[in-house]
Amino acid sequence: MKRNILIIGLLVLAATFAQAQVQRGDVLIKNGTVLTITNGTLENTDVLVRNGKITRIAKGIRTPNGVQEIDATGKFVMPGIIDAHSHIAGSAINEGTSQVTAEVSMEDVVNPLDLSIYRALAGGVTSIHLMHGSANVIGGQNETMKLRYGSSNPDDLRFEGAPRTIKFALGENPTRGGRARGIQPQSRMGVEAMLRNSFSDAIEYREKWAAYNANKSTRKVAPEYDLRMETLVDIMAGEVLVHCHSYRADEIYMLMKVFADFGIPRLTFQHANEAYKVAPELAEFGAMASVFADWWAYKLEVYYSTAYNAAILTKNGVTTSINSDSGELIRHLFHEAAKTQKYGDLTDNEALALVTLNPAKQLGIDDRVGSLEVRKDGDIAIFDKHPLSTYAIPLMTFVDGVKYFDRATDKKDQRIFINPESSIADVQIYDAESQHRCMEGANVLSFSDLFKKK
Amino acid sequence: MKLLRKTIFRLILILPLSFAVLSLSAQSDPTGKSAATRTYAITNASIVQSPGNVMEGGTIVIKNGLISAVGKNVAVPDDAEVLDGTGMYVYPGFIDGMSNIAAKRPDAMPRPNNLFTPDPPNDYAGITPENHVVDQIDIGSSSIDGMRKAGFTISHTVPYGRMLPGSGALVLLADRTHADEMMLAEDVSMFTQFTGAPGAYPGNVLGIMAKWRNLYRNAVNNKQHTEMYAQDPSGLERPTQDRVTQAFFPVVARTKTVFYNTTTSLTAQRALRLQKELGFNLAVANLKEAWDLADAFKAGGAQLYMSMDIPDEPKDSKDEDKSEEVKALEVRRMEWYKKYLTQYAELQAAGVKFGFSTMGTRGNKVKTNIMTMIEHGLSADDALAALTTNPASMLGIDKVAGTLDAGKIGNMVVSTGPYFEKKSQVKYVFVDGDKYEYEVKEAKKKGDDTETDATPAAAGGNDPAVGTWAYSLETPQGSQGGDMVITKENGLYKGVLTSDDGSPDTDMNNLSFRDGTLAFDFDIDAGGQSVQVVVTGTIDGNSYEATATASVGGQSFEMTWIATKSDGQ
DSSP states (O other): OHHHHHHHHHHHHHHHHHHOOSOOOOEEEEEEEEEOSSSOEEEEEEEEEETTEEEEEESSOOOOTTOEEEEOTTOEEEEOEEEEEEOOSBSOOOOTTSSBOTTOBGGGSBOTTOTHHHHHHTTTEEEEEEOOOSSSSEEEEEEEEEOOTTOSOGGGGBOTTOOEEEEEEOTHHHHHHHHHHTOSOSSHHHHHHHHHHHHHHHHHHHHHHHHHHHOOOTTOOOOOOOHHHHHHHHHHTTOEEEEEEEOOHHHHHHHHHHHHHHTOOOEEEEEOTTGGGGHHHHHHHTOEEEEOSSOOOSSGGGSSOOTTHHHHHHHTTOOEEEOOOSTTGGGGHHHHHHHHHHTTOOOHHHHHHTTTHHHHHHHTOTTTSSSOOTTSBOOEEEESSOTTSTTOOEEEEEETTEEEEEGGGOOSOOOSOOOTTSOHHHHSSSOHHHHHHTTTTOOOOOHHHHTSOO | OHHHHHHHHHHHHHHHHHHHHHHHHSSOOTTSOSOSOSOEEEEEEEEEEETTEEEEEEEEEEETTEEEEEESSOOOOTTOEEEEOTTOEEEEOEEEEEEOTTBOOOOOOOOOSOOSSSSOOHHHHTBOTTOBGGGGBOTTOHHHHHHHTTTEEEEEEOOOOSSBOEEEEEEEOOOOSSGGGGEEEEEEEEEEESOOBTTBSSOSHHHHHHHHHHHHHHHHHHHHHHHHHHHOOTTOOOOOOOHHHHHTHHHHTTSSEEEEEOOSHHHHHHHHHHHHHHOOOEEEEEESOOTTOHHHHHTTSEEEEEESOOOOOOOOOOOTTOOHHHHHHHHHHHHHHHHHHHHHHHHHHTTOOOEEEOTTOOHHHHHHHHHHHHHTTOOHHHHHHHHTHHHHHHTTOTTTSSSOOTTSBOOEEEESSOTTSTTOOEEEEEETTEEEEOOOOOOOOTTOOSSOSHHHHHHTTTOSSOEEEEEEEEETTEEEEEEEEEEEETTEEEEEEOOTTSOOOEEEEEEEEETTEEEEEEEEEETTEEEEEEEEEEEETTEEEEEEEEEETTEEEEEEEEEEEOOOO
């Protein structure tokens, strides 16, 4: 018996080695202003990363042999930024052909070749939550990723050990599809009914399989296997964290009631532009919110919001994050966090937590990332100024102690995949044609000329 | 009485069939096309029996559809048609690892009403693994001779369709009167691809991955249930007789290989991911990007059939004032182009055994593309192995095909010189013991100025697109044609389409010509509804080959558009 256990142990070990192709680095970041998030700001402090993990945070650490040293004198060292709502690096986003698609998963469509990953790294981002779209009431499962840019193997970018999460959607997006096709849901009432029906079906499914598993007969027949129901059962067991696309206070409150009825504990509202109206209720439920800093009125259900949303939620004790939902906004989430200081007077620590520790909590990875602490992962961003300053520029970004972005050695062309049949014009950010055309004949300085050093 | 009627009816059906079989050998052929003998001997040829194994001055005899003898001192049978093989090279017939050769695309399906459910009709969703490609075989398909001319004699042909179109078959590329006579083996694989149903579940790769898992895991349970029931049904629920699920049984039992049509590295990795999770036998086929997957295939988990379709060589801008940025981008694009071409040699060097898939490749491109691979490091022996011995062993037909050995099927390629040299041409192809002869074109002599490519191009002021072209469009209702007249004014292309059937002229909209690609669209009136047709293709000298796509009600139809420049003033 003991030998078997040993063999199994060895096999498990071998399997871990086989999978562990991910690079883990060693680095000593010296003499920076360290924004730990969980332990205040430490001046003139060193951070040592060994084999991908933070092993020491102290003053005057001696550089171990073979460890790369980075001088951060006068610079700011913070935990890598985490985007709790992103759609970059995915080959497909929506399986929008059906209203409940809990069985599909973004882990199947990770696209490690997407250049947006590098752009995000250049904004100090180290982890993203690649989300399914919002076309259906119960959408697909999401994928929590580390931005280890450079590999063409999707597995290398998975946040190993991160809990599973899934996308839900309320309001106009799923009902628009329903009305266009003449099927449920056509209203917010239909959305709620669909959720309750789905979970009721899942309970029935769970019971069928429980009875099958309890059956001691050798001649038992397995019930039909349904990956959709399997996922819903896992949600009810708390194994899959729900992230729900939502805007209005009434629908946010509705979902909390549904989840309370079915005993589902962990819930984060995405967008949640009216979440501030039900902030105490969210806090009481233990639900979290991931919002935009100051973006709304792009459709009717988002007509009403406030830039104080994040601050009000934070002051009411709701774990809140600020997300990008965009391949452009993701590059300056630190600016987005800073807006809560103008709108709501959040402290530096509260503002930075919106893009670090809080999204980590919402994704269930706060034991690994989100703050600079010994034993956490070496996911670190270095800025030239305080990251909440308008003038701050990200200088370096590390994931697991490996440097994936360095402004000093930034190449012009960072693509890791090129289609040989693509046209050069499509690659260039500024299409030469249109640039010349729009101001044709008008003899004025171009925008970039204004900022050229003479 | 009923039974008798049935029996007689069956006899009536069978009778003409047996005459048909007899007629092959006994009756005279009114068309005069049948061969005088089915015994052939090629003498004094260089016989490449298998990669790296060449016999000089050898004789090979084909009799009754089989290779009956190979050797230096082989007696030529009396009834043989003797072909002088002096200077010629004989190779085993090529084997296509996965293609649609001889298959016919089924008609587009009407959109059903009950689409918006998690479980739309299987036909529309493209989930029909119980179908067989033999039902799609068109004995008159031009693809048969098109690929045979390039040297292919056996094709693992898979059906057209969406996610799970059906099973593939090993098809002998011979001219036969019935599809069944072309079958070397039926139902040899389960064909699948990441092709979603338009507007219905599974709509894309997300749904397809999930649906695959669901179908497979249910099949595992259902198979167990079915076997238990077969042993002793007493007191057991009746297992459902679901054809889709049952089609998975041999896959679950690992007696049938799943052929996944994956062109990109990412889609191949998704297929490998499914295999790793579920444990079926997998062949990744039609792959165009494998440079970083050598390790995955070396592990031996899956068969590999590389695409024979290689990218077109990028054309750098001739603009002398081009910026440094453009130059740098062009350099990197060229590096990546080379990566596509050198990967075949690299796979071989890494010890990955692979075959080829001609899916999406035209017959006349086969040799050109192989020669490009050879120029980029693939050895001729390895190329031959990928065309013969590798697919034969992977497809489990190495006892009957893949090499030139006595007793194997009479499949071979005879070329005017070594096949893997640019100048050689295919003279004969033997399939299933039958001879197909091809015209060998005389090589153009240098200085022969009766016909040069430069003259017609000059007519359009050196612009390859400008001029009058005669086009033909292959529609499901037949072929239609006319002229496309392209002019250039102030740097802008303009064009008009005339029609041979007397219809009024049509403007060519959004006409563009860039890097050899000519694209335009035009509108046609289809019963009061305006339908846009988009045409995109490449100009090569005086010929233009393109695909015309018409979209109607969310469905797209593809047609072939071919044009030849007709003005040479």
